[in-house]
Amino acid sequence: MKSNTQDISNGDSTKSDWLTNLPDNGRRSFEEAVRNHSAGKYDEALNFYAMALSYAPDEPVILSNIGVLLRSQGKFKASEECYRRALAIDPESPGCWTNLGNVLRRLGKLKEAVYCHRKAFKIDKGFIDAYYNLALVLQDMGKLDESIKIFDFCLKAKPGDPRINWDKALALLSQGDFVHGFEGYEYRWHRDELRVRHFKQPLWDGSPLNGESILLYSEQGFGDTLHLCRYVSEVAKVGGKVILECQTELVSLLKGLDGLDKIVSAGDKLPEFDVQAPLLSLPLIFKHEISSIPSDCPYINPPADAGFPVHVPPGTTxxxxxxxxxxxxxxxxxxxxxxxxxxxxxxxxxxxxxxxxxxxxxxxxxxxxxxxxxxxxxxxxxxxxxxxxxxxxxxxxxxxxxxxxxxxxxxxxxxxxxxxxxxxxxxxxxxxxxxxxxxxxxxxxxxxxxxxxxxxxxxxxxxxxxxxx
The missing domain is CATH 3.40.50.2000 (Glycogen Phosphorylase B;)
Known part of the structure; x- marks a missing residue:
């Protein structure tokens, strides 16, 4: 899962002087655009923004909001030009500068993105989202030490912010600091991409299982499951009867994992179990460092009846x-x-x-x-x-x-x-x-x-x- 930049839109701009000076139709168009934008109705919002813009073609608030919307639609170049026009009119808008930095990051123009975010907090030194967005770009550039320092600075102002803690965790993991990185990786449960599972059975804390049954379950993509299912045998070594719930497409492949007692296809009824853990929390539970992660391969072996012979043309070496x-x-x-x-x-x-x-x-x-x-x-x-x-x-x-x-x-x-x-x-x-x-x-x-x-x-x-x- 990748990082999300923080865009700044002007949803509260209905109180601005420029808006009160618009004709009634222009004001109503902007207000309707903001309502649709907030509701995720982007096409409708864009039409209303366009109507509002016809009454005020050089209004930076409208242009900036259109830029935010276009970025949400994946129309990055058009978004960039909206921000640039808005900044040509009002170069002292920190929100517009950091928004431009966000879209430039998406376009791969990382050095330009750094300039924009720095410009934003030079205008407003308390603009934490601009610092956060800068840290994301530095992370992209491989400047992990610098990005972590800025994440820490942001966390002083917003200590419980899930976005900042999550992205700091990714930077730590990229550095090979698995102990602290996997601690922060638990902030993934605050992200929209994941569905939190609720069980009556407790989360396993790593203590000896002494024959108790434990449910390990996949939570993200196929690659994540293939990557971390290596921990099935590790859990079995501490006395657990391991039940693995995974994607249907992986069941026939993973049913032969060492230490596995039962395997269940995601969505099927689960058997009884005593404790549970998501696969991607296991490195944290085991307190593994980069030097102690289980790396013996192969740990997956396909069943004998799978696949088919590969035809090899003459001359192939x-x-x-x-x-x-x-x-x-x-x-x-x-x-x-x-x-x-x-x-x-x-x-x-x-x-x-x-x-x-x-x-x-x-x-x-x-x-x-x-x-x-x-x-x-x-x-x-x-x-x-x-x-x-x-x-x-x-x-x-x-x-x-x-x-x-x-x-x-x-x-x-x-x-x-x-x-x-x-x-x-x-x-x-x-x-x-x-x-x-x-x-x-x-x-x-x-x-x-x-x-x-x-x-x-x-x-x-x-x-x-x-x-x-």
Whole structure:
């Protein structure tokens, strides 16, 4: 889960002098726009803002509110221009400066975003949201020490703010401070993306279980479950009878986990249990540091009846599975996903055969790019993760973006290259090319935001050496 910047809109502007000077139709249009905007009715709000703007085309409050709305709709360039016009009229608006910084961050213009947020709190030194937004940009830039200092400064003014505590936790985890990072990671339950589960049974505190049954449950995406299900065997070692509730698509793959007593598909009736814990709280419960996390792989083994034999054309000496895109609904998908065409460079190596493991709508890129002869399809024959895992075990290497297949390959102990954006997820940390979670994984990182050519050229160089060995 990625960080959310804090936009500043002018919902209380109905008392401003400029508004009272508008004709009645203009004032009513703005008031109606604010009501619809607050209710999340963006299209209706935009129409009313446009009507209000026709009466006051250079009113910075209207322009700034339109910028906030357009950013919510994903229309980032138009949002940027609204803010710039508003600031050309009123350059002393701290809210508009930090809003511009937010949209520039989304557009990958990080240095410009830093300037905007600094400008905002130079105008208003008590503007905590501008400091917070600056810390997020610095976090994106890998300046973790600086961002944590600013988060701490913000927390002096807002000590219980879930957003600030959450983002500080992500920065700490990215630094490898797992003890303090996972403490703060519990603030995830304040985020809209997660549904808090309520059980009559208590949260496990890490004490010996002495044969008691414990429910471990998934809470986020497939990758999160594949990543942290390694803790099933750890919990079993302290005397627990482990019940795992996970996504239906993972049940057949994970049913053979060491130490697992029962597995339940999410949504099915749960058996009786004594205590419970969400998977992503287990590193905190175990008080694991980066040096003590369970990293033995493989910890997942596909069932014998899963998958199918992979056809290997004559002359093939190196079989490479590829994944180029994640779910479009993921908040950071615009940074992490690429095109199948980025992977074509690997097909130039004699003896290398590429196999698509890509699922979902992006899989159509293989046919649209007329590259069926370069990339063979395996994904369409895989009905669940067990099939995918069994197929992957037959490959020599997997090359993927940051998606569930990266975790699956690592958990299977398969050699895997992961292409990471400039600002990666916390679990990949910063600067290092290896992963403390997965010994068989090599990380390739963008050196500049959006520059995938450098990443794929680096992977090509390493693959070339591997193939020639």
């Amino acid at each position: 190196y079989k490479v599975g590829i994944v180029w895109a994640g779910k479009p609904t993921h908040k950071n998908d615009h940074n992490r996903s690429v095109s199948v065409e980025n992977f074509f460079v690997f097909s130039r190596l004699p003896g290398v055969m590429l196999y698509s493991l890509q699922k979902g709508a992006p899989s159509i890129q293989r046919d649209e790019s007329a590259c069926g002869f370069l990339v063979r399809d395996l994904a369409s024959g895989c009905n669940d993760f067990a099939d995918t895992a069994k197929v992957m075990k037959q490959l020599d290497l997997v090359i993927t973006i940051d998606t569930s297949v990266a975790h699956l390959a690592g958990a299977l102990g398969i050699p895997v290259f992961v292409a990471l954006p400039y600002n990666p997820d916390w679990r990949w940390m910063r600067e290092r090319s290896d992963s403390p979670w997965y010994p068989s994984m090599t990380l390739f990182r963008q050196q500049d935001p959006g520059d995938w050519d450098q990443v794929f050229n680096e992977m090509l160089s390493v693959l070339t050496m591997k193939v020639s060995e």
